[in-house]
Amino acid sequence: xxxxxxxxxxxxxxxxxxxxxxxxxxxxxxxxxxxxxxxxxxxxxxxxxxxxxxxxxxxxxxxxxxxxxxxxxxxxxxxxxxxxxxxxxxxxxxxxxxxxxxxxxxxxxxxxxxxxxxxxxxxxxxxxxxxxxxxxxxxxxxxxxxxxxxxxxxxxxxxxxxxxxxxxxxxxxxxxxxxxxxxxxxxxxxxxxxxxxxxxxxxxxxxxxxxxxxxxxxxxxxxxxxxxxxxxxxxxxxxxxxxxxxxxxxxxxxxxxxxxxxxxxxxxxxxxxxxxxxxxxxxxxxxxxxxxx
Numbered sequence: 001x002x003x004x005x006x007x008x009x010x011x012x013x014x015x016x017x018x019x020x021x022x023x024x025x026x027x028x029x030x031x032x033x034x035x036x037x038x039x040x041x042x043x044x045x046x047x048x049x050x051x052x053x054x055x056x057x058x059x060x061x062x063x064x065x066x067x068x069x070x071x072x073x074x075x076x077x078x079x080x081x082x083x084x085x086x087x088x089x090x091x092x093x094x095x096x097x098x099x100x101x102x103x104x105x106x107x108x109x110x111x112x113x114x115x116x117x118x119x120x121x122x123x124x125x126x127x128x129x130x131x132x133x134x135x136x137x138x139x140x141x142x143x144x145x146x147x148x149x150x151x152x153x154x155x156x157x158x159x160x161x162x163x164x165x166x167x168x169x170x171x172x173x174x175x176x177x178x179x180x181x182x183x184x185x186x187x188x189x190x191x192x193x194x195x196x197x198x199x200x201x202x203x204x205x206x207x208x209x210x211x212x213x214x215x216x217x218x219x220x221x222x223x224x225x226x227x228x229x230x231x232x233x234x235x236x237x238x239x240x241x242x243x244x245x246x247x248x249x250x251x252x253x254x255x256x257x258x259x260x261x262x263x264x265x266x267x268x269x270x271x272x273x274x275x276x277x278x279x280x281x282x283x284x285x286x287x288x289x290x291x292x293x
Contacts, residue, residue, distance in 0.1 A: 002263035009150045010273035031287035032061030033091040034083045038098045039069035084112040091117035091283035117282040141173040143274025145183045156185035164211035165192045210251035218252040229264040
C-alpha cells in the first residue's frame with residue numbers, strides 16, 4: 001500500500017512556485033495575494049494566518065484584510081472593488097464562510113475573475129467546463145489531481161467515484177477528471193446523499209475521491225481491492241485520550257480501508273497541504289496573465 005503524502009508533493013509545487021517567482025522578479029514583477037476575513041471564526045482565522053505566512057515565506061506580496069463581524073455587505077464589496085483595482089494584488093480570496101448577513105454568492109461575483117484564485121466565479125467555472133486553461137481551478141480539486149499525477153496513478157479510462165457534489169470540491173473535481181488529457185480522461189460518477197446503493201457504486205471504482213464531510217464514512221465494504229483513495233475530509237471528532245480532546249480524521253475509516261488500497265492519502269498530511277500550495281500556484285498564474293509575462 002502506497003501512502004500518498006501531500007506534504008511531500010506540496011513541497012514540490014512550492015519549489016516550482018519559487019522558480020516562477022524568481023523569473024517574474026527578473027522582469028520586475030511580484031505576485032500579490034489578498035486574503036479577506038470577515039468576523040473572528042477561529043478556524044477561518046487559522047486558515048488566513050497560514051495563507052499569509054506561506055505568502056511571506058515565498059516572498060509574495062501579501063495583504064491580510066481582517067474585518068469585524070458587523071462589516072456590512074456594501075463595505076465588504078467596497079473593499080473587494082479596491083482590491084480589484086490594486087495593481088499590486090493579482091489574487092483575491094474571501095475566506096468562507098462569512099457571517100450570515102453576508103451574501104456569499106454576491107461576494108464571489110464581485111471579485112474580478114482574473115483575480116479569482118479560488119476558482120469560484122462563474123467565468124472560471126465555465127472555463128473549467130470548457131477546458132479553457134486560462135481559468136482558475138479551485139485549489140482543493142487541483143491539489144487532488146496533482147496528487148494522483150505525482151503518485152503515478154493512471155486516470156485515463158479509470159472508473160472514478162467522486163463522493164460529494166459541492167462547488168468547492170465535488171463538481172470541479174468531476175470536471176477535471178473527465179477533461180481530455182493528462183490527469184483526466186476518466187469515467188466519472190458523482191455520488192451524494194441521495195445516491196441509492198452507494199456501496200455498490202463505490203465498489204466499482206478504481207479511484208475514489210471522498211469529499212462528503214462525514215467522519216469515517218467510507219468503510220471496507222465500500223471499496224474493492226486495489227482501489228486508490230484521495231480523502232479530502234477534514235473532520236474534528238471527540239478524543240478524550242488526546243491532549244486537545246479531539247482528533248482530526250478524514251471521510252475514510254483509514255485503518256479499516258487502507259489494507260485494501262493500492263494507494264491512499266492520510267488525514268492529516270494528505271490533501272490539506274496541497275490546497276495552500278495550489279493557491280500559491282494560482283496566484284502566480286494570475287500574476288503572469290495580468291502582466292503578460
